[in-house]
Amino acid sequence: MSEESFVYTACPGWGDHDYCALKTIVKDGKIERMERIVYSAPEEPDGHICQKGCLAGRQPYDPKRLKAPLKRVGERGSGIFEEISWDQALDEIGEKLCKIRDEHGPSSVVLWNLGAGVPAQYSFENLMPFRFANTFGVTVPLGSIGLDNGPFYAEFYNAGSEFPRTVIDPRIMVGTDLIYVWGCNPIENQMRCAQNLVRAREAGARIVDLGLIFDGTAGFADEFVAMKPASDGYLAMAMVNYILENDLQDDAYLLARTIAAYLVDDETGQLIRGEDGGSFYVWDAAAGAPAPVAAKRGAYPEGADIPLLGTYEVGGRRCSTALQKLKDGAAEYTFELAAEKCGISAEDAERLARDWVEAENAFILSGYGLRYRNSNETYRQFLLLGALTGRLGKPGSGVFEALQLQSWPLVFNDLPISCPDGVASVKSVPVRMAEWFARAEADDSPYKALIVCSGNPVHQQPDRQRWLDVVRDMELVVDYDVWLTDTGEIADYVLPDLMSFEREDLITGACYNHIILQEPAIEPQVDGHEPVWVFSELAKRVGLGDYFTLGIPEYIDIRLQTQYPLVAGIQPPVTYERLKQEKMIRAAAPPEPKYTPYLNPEEVMDNETGRMEVIYAEKLADLGMAVTRVLEPNKIGKSATYPYQLFTGRQRFFMQSSFTDDPITVKLSGGTPATRLNPAQAARLGLADGDTVEVFNDRGHVITRLVLDESVPDGTVHVWFGWRRRQFEEGTYAEITHQCAGQDSQGPLEDKWFADWLAAGHHPNPYVESMSSLTGSTDCYWDSWCDIRKFEGELTPNPQQTIVKEA
Ligand SMILES: Nc1nc2c(c(=O)[nH]1)N[C@H]1C(S)=C(S)[C@@H](COP(=O)(O)OP(=O)(O)OC[C@H]3O[C@@H](n4cnc5c(=O)[nH]c(N)nc54)[C@H](O)[C@@H]3O)O[C@H]1N2
Ligand SMILES: Nc1nc2c(c(=O)[nH]1)N[C@H]1C(S)=C(S)[C@@H](COP(=O)(O)OP(=O)(O)OC[C@H]3O[C@@H](n4cnc5c(=O)[nH]c(N)nc54)[C@H](O)[C@@H]3O)O[C@H]1N2
Ligand code: SF4
Ligand SMILES: [Mo]
Numbered sequence: 001m002s003e004e005s006f007v008y009t010a011c012p013g014w015g016d017h018d019y020c021a022l023k024t025i026v027k028d029g030k031i032e033r034m035e036r037i038v039y040s041a042p043e044e045p046d047g048h049i050c051q052k053g054c055l056a057g058r059q060p061y062d063p064k065r066l067k068a069p070l071k072r073v074g075e076r077g078s079g080i081f082e083e084i085s086w087d088q089a090l091d092e093i094g095e096k097l098c099k100i101r102d103e104h105g106p107s108s109v110v111l112w113n114l115g116a117g118v119p120a121q122y123s124f125e126n127l128m129p130f131r132f133a134n135t136f137g138v139t140v141p142l143g144s145i146g147l148d149n150g151p152f153y154a155e156f157y158n159a160g161s162e163f164p165r166t167v168i169d170p171r172i173m174v175g176t177d178l179i180y181v182w183g184c185n186p187i188e189n190q191m192r193c194a195q196n197l198v199r200a201r202e203a204g205a206r207i208v209d210l211g212l213i214f215d216g217t218a219g220f221a222d223e224f225v226a227m228k229p230a231s232d233g234y235l236a237m238a239m240v241n242y243i244l245e246n247d248l249q250d251d252a253y254l255l256a257r258t259i260a261a262y263l264v265d266d267e268t269g270q271l272i273r274g275e276d277g278g279s280f281y282v283w284d285a286a287a288g289a290p291a292p293v294a295a296k297r298g299a300y301p302e303g304a305d306i307p308l309l310g311t312y313e314v315g316g317r318r319c320s321t322a323l324q325k326l327k328d329g330a331a332e333y334t335f336e337l338a339a340e341k342c343g344i345s346a347e348d349a350e351r352l353a354r355d356w357v358e359a360e361n362a363f364i365l366s367g368y369g370l371r372y373r374n375s376n377e378t379y380r381q382f383l384l385l386g387a388l389t390g391r392l393g394k395p396g397s398g399v400f401e402a403l404q405l406q407s408w409p410l411v412f413n414d415l416p417i418s419c420p421d422g423v424a425s426v427k428s429v430p431v432r433m434a435e436w437f438a439r440a441e442a443d444d445s446p447y448k449a450l451i452v453c454s455g456n457p458v459h460q461q462p463d464r465q466r467w468l469d470v471v472r473d474m475e476l477v478v479d480y481d482v483w484l485t486d487t488g489e490i491a492d493y494v495l496p497d498l499m500s501f502e503r504e505d506l507i508t509g510a511c512y513n514h515i516i517l518q519e520p521a522i523e524p525q526v527d528g529h530e531p532v533w534v535f536s537e538l539a540k541r542v543g544l545g546d547y548f549t550l551g552i553p554e555y556i557d558i559r560l561q562t563q564y565p566l567v568a569g570i571q572p573p574v575t576y577e578r579l580k581q582e583k584m585i586r587a588a589a590p591p592e593p594k595y596t597p598y599l600n601p602e603e604v605m606d607n608e609t610g611r612m613e614v615i616y617a618e619k620l621a622d623l624g625m626a627v628t629r630v631l632e633p634n635k636i637g638k639s640a641t642y643p644y645q646l647f648t649g650r651q652r653f654f655m656q657s658s659f660t661d662d663p664i665t666v667k668l669s670g671g672t673p674a675t676r677l678n679p680a681q682a683a684r685l686g687l688a689d690g691d692t693v694e695v696f697n698d699r700g701h702v703i704t705r706l707v708l709d710e711s712v713p714d715g716t717v718h719v720w721f722g723w724r725r726r727q728f729e730e731g732t733y734a735e736i737t738h739q740c741a742g743q744d745s746q747g748p749l750e751d752k753w754f755a756d757w758l759a760a761g762h763h764p765n766p767y768v769e770s771m772s773s774l775t776g777s778t779d780c781y782w783d784s785w786c787d788i789r790k791f792e793g794e795l796t797p798n799p800q801q802t803i804v805k806e807a
Contacts, residue, residue, distance in 0.1 A: 184367025700735025
């Protein structure tokens with residue numbers, strides 16, 4: 001009998017932001033089972049594995065996997081393909097790319113690469129498409145725009161930087177007194193968070209879930225506060241008002257770490273600056289005069305008595321402190337208004353505010369469940385609640401905005417790989433989504449080819465019909481995936497990638513402070529290829545072969561040659577060879593404290609003042625948004641005929657559109673997709689459990705069976721996200737969800753954000769600076785409204801049923 005052995009694998013459910021490395025147990029050349037990873041001390045107890053991770057080892061053997069390159073033989077979208085060889089596929093794609101480039105220029109080729117669901121997203125799955133894009137000169141729609149944006153906006157206007165701010169170690173919650181889970185569902189969606197929520201509660205924390213549907217986190221929490229959609233800002237601002245009205249803010253913290261005391265010109269809305277521009281001003285009550293504070297977190301004048309509130313006269317102009325501005329702006333947000341807008345009682349609103357202030361230690365744990373146009377400001381308001389109470393960076397307290405649960409952020413030397421000619425010579429052309437759509441929808445669209453390397457845009461970037469319209473007249477559509485997705489169904493060529501179990505790569509998602517080598521667990525189960533091979537072969541055929549001569553070990557060594565101290569400080573230095581021996585190596589991260597943004601009280605922020613600016617974002621003054629306020633959501637499609645909020649949030653057994661092919665996860669998810677409705681609402685509409693219903697708006701429809709469910713609030717129609725179009729009776733929710741980051745959902749505020757980001761010296765191209773793709777947009781899937789009725793017509797099953805022609 002042969003022995004068991006093991007390798008490490010990036011979990012195919014990686015895109016849930018848990019970034020787990022799995023221990024893959026292998027025997028006789030087959031995957032036996034998945035186990036939790038055992039890290040070296042001090043992270044040892046933190047490796048975990050969830051139900052999806054346990055099932056992941058089935059996936060390589062799934063009969064529905066793409067087995068060989070496919071070429072469309074019927075009409076585009078007819079779903080009729082034949083299997084072809086890799087040589088034929090790459091030769092034909094290469095030839096078409098050359099022709100399109102000759103006739104229309106390289107930027108007529110569009111590359112879509114949204115790493116959200118791909119393991120490991122900080123890996124060759126990203127780096128190789130970037131290298132190809134940046135040398136070929138493709139157009140890059142700012143692909144991930146419209147995804148997970150609010151926290152990035154909030155951090156940019158607070159601290160001037162994004163990535164290190166949205167990463168947080170969930171273990172810091174253990175030992176706190178109070179946690180407001182506000183707009184996310186970690187118990188079902190975020191296993192790292194879930195296990196630490198459980199530990200936090202065991203250690204005495206009270207957990208309150210503020211949410212829309214009664215989800216798994218609501219069931220786990222000590223209290224569920226049922227919010228109306230997109231209303232959260234009213235409660236958050238009422239809490240801000242309560243704190244300032246009752247003088248409950250943490251003055252010492254605000255003075256030291258924020259611009260609360262800085263003087264703002266009442267008329268222009270700009271901070272008062274010294275003539276040289278290198279300093280700002282605060283009021284010195286002892287001297288009865290303004291006093292300068294140097295830019296970049298200068299010290300306050302010695303002996304000065306600096307008020308945080310008040311209005312003063314400086315050089316004949318009326319000025320107020322930033323905190324005074326906030327106090328004035330927040331005054332309209334009463335608990336009564338919050339009660340009316342959020343659908344809770346004023347007493348509850350006040351109690352939530354009081355508890356937040358009075359708890360010794362407390363967290364707001366938000367995520368990505370606020371996908372409304374107005375939620376960028378909501379995230380700013382969460383930060384504000386943290387800053388006012390001195391909790392950003394205070395051990396035992398804090399605000400999680402995003403669900404980017406890592407440990408210490410690790411940065412690798414990736415630019416030489418993604419930009420082989422240097423940043424200045426990068427050829428790919430970034431275009432903001434709304435602009436890309438406007439051009440692509442025009443009769444004389446400049447875009448002739450679409451290559452999808454990661455992601456499933458036809459399904460995830462609705463509204464779907466607009467994608468179909470854009471793609472219809474293209475000369476070439478290629479999809480590189482593991483499964484035949486909704487996007488693959490409309491492609492001309494579908495190329496099978498290997499799964500993470502079959503390829504070598506570096507796992508760098510700061511998996512609890514470890515750098516891990518992913519080694520193939522098994523031989524490829526299909527005629528697929530990993531991205532280093534695929535892009536090297538494609539590059540040869542379009543005259544870029546000279547850029548693609550290295551192999552995986554060489555690329556890994558380049559990545560490891562980073563100056564970033566937590567990697568560069570590892571002794572002896574970490575190399576591919578060392579990783580081959582040791583498999584995992586701990587970063588030079590401190591054992592304590594655990595990573596949280598704002599941890600260092602002396603930190604100088606990456607903005608002009610060097611202090612947190614969440615109190616008053618001067619840059620937004622010309623739009624009247626320097627002091628945050630509650631914006632209205634978009635409600636695109638809402639009219640007298642579309643009265644219901646459509647909610648298509650995460651499903652615990654699917655990872656976006658992944659895991660929707662495994663019969664076990666499909667069965668656990670109910671077998672077929674359903675629309676869920678509150679029983680009282682269904683009764684009013686004359687609908688019964690098990691009816692076939694049509695959910696629709698002016699963009700499209702979806703037909704499913706109806707399930708009555710108390711956990712869905714009145715006024716909401718719920719369909720789980722993830723199901724493929726061919727799994728529905730007819731249509732799909734992606735038809736009714738409105739286009740993300742499209743023309744309807746972007747305005748002056750988003751434009752300003754993008755402009756400010758560039759003005760701060762950032763690169764507009766996500767293939768150079770990855771977080772740039774998150775700027776200048778808002779999340780807005782939930783701004784979709786719909787109606788629902790019993791379906792009694794004839795079902796015409798989804799036409800794009802896929803048939804692979806027998807060879
Ligand atoms: N209606 C609705 N729409 C949404 C959302 C929602 O909640 N509701 N959520 C939005 C959010 S937050 C996100 S992040 C996006 C997600 O949007 P996407 O990233 O487009 O979603 P995924 O389904 O994860 O797509 C990843 C694709 O990568 C493929 N894949 C998996 N492993 C590999 C691999 O090893 N190699 C290759 N080449 N491909 C692989 C998967 O099969 C899948 O087709 O969706 C957004 N769209
Ligand atoms: N199992 C699984 N896990 C995943 C994913 C997956 O597909 N499957 N996807 C991953 C990705 S890319 C992302 S972005 C995250 C998203 O994870 P989450 O941030 O948790 O997002 P959702 O599940 O979409 O929504 C969470 C909750 O938001 C609440 N909500 C909706 N509207 C409102 C509102 O107006 N106010 C308040 N207070 N609450 C509201 C709903 O009650 C819902 O249960 O999940 C990640 N994890
Ligand atoms: S939490 Fe996510 S990454 Fe971790 S095992 Fe589960 S599916 Fe995989
Ligand atoms: Mo996401």
